[in-house]
Amino acid sequence: MIARRRLAGLAVVLPALAAAALTPQSSARAEDGLEPFVPLLVELPGWKAGKPGGVAMQDYGSRIVMVQRGYARGEIHVSVQLLAGPPAQSRLATSGTGLKTEASHGPISASTIDGFKVTRTFQASDKSGTILVALGPAAALSLAFKGLGEDEALTTAKGFDWKAMQTALK
Structure with missing residues (x-):
């Protein structure tokens, strides 16, 4: 009885392991973890940076x-x-369409900056908002802020190397 359970378990596990072994790896392998990406979140002059964290994984050809x-x-x-x-992809799907629109959380505008589609929201009452930079169809840089003017927030976002991020996430 126990031997049959072990064989049944192996019948489930072995095909999954074989599929994982045959799955092509992207340029940033899962075993690399966050290492290829952490240096892209640089120290910004005049800012105190916290410790970077997050997750990087690959499962059957899909990378997160x-x-x-x-x-x-x-x-x-x-x-x-x-x-x-x-x-x-989910963040990019909710980004603007290129038109300036008004939403309950403030105006949403989309434009192209240095060849990248950039979607911005800004709430003037507390100087808060977000900047979303599309680095590809399934890659983005998101900057959420509070206490900054809209132009200063964009300048802060430009403190990151968008092209290097785009290359690392391909």
């Missing part, structure tokens, strides 16, 4: 990357996320 780092300058806080795979 979510790396984040917080930044502070006095009472001003910025949270930056580098995303790839389904998390990026």
